[in-house]
Amino acid sequence: MAADQVLDCSGLNCPLPVLRTKKAVDAMTSGQVLQMISTDPGSQNDITAWCKRTNNTLLGATAEGGKFIFSIKKS
Template structure:
């Protein structure tokens, strides 16, 4: 269970690369600076893709949770 409270949740379950990252990019643009986006993914590739996206864009990957075949990322908008 995550210790972070998200301002918005994006469920990309069932989608494969590069869709989770593309949808994450679009969703984070709708947030205010400092708000947190929760991204739920079932694509194992997102374990590398989401942190790479954060590094590239400057958003902060606050927490990553792996449970029941899902990868849950908490990203704080810069």
């Protein structure tokens, strides 16, 4: 699924990737997809927990070359 928006949080540490993800998702409409890129290993657990807490859907999460890429669908 193609992302409607890409958010690059590379170089940012907790809690900034989650805070910026929240801000980006809040500005989107229901059904849109955000691709978030992070270099913070903690974001793997943080984004998964945030999606569950906010009822947004984590479509996928991959790790490659020190980057963590998340696809999040706004509920």
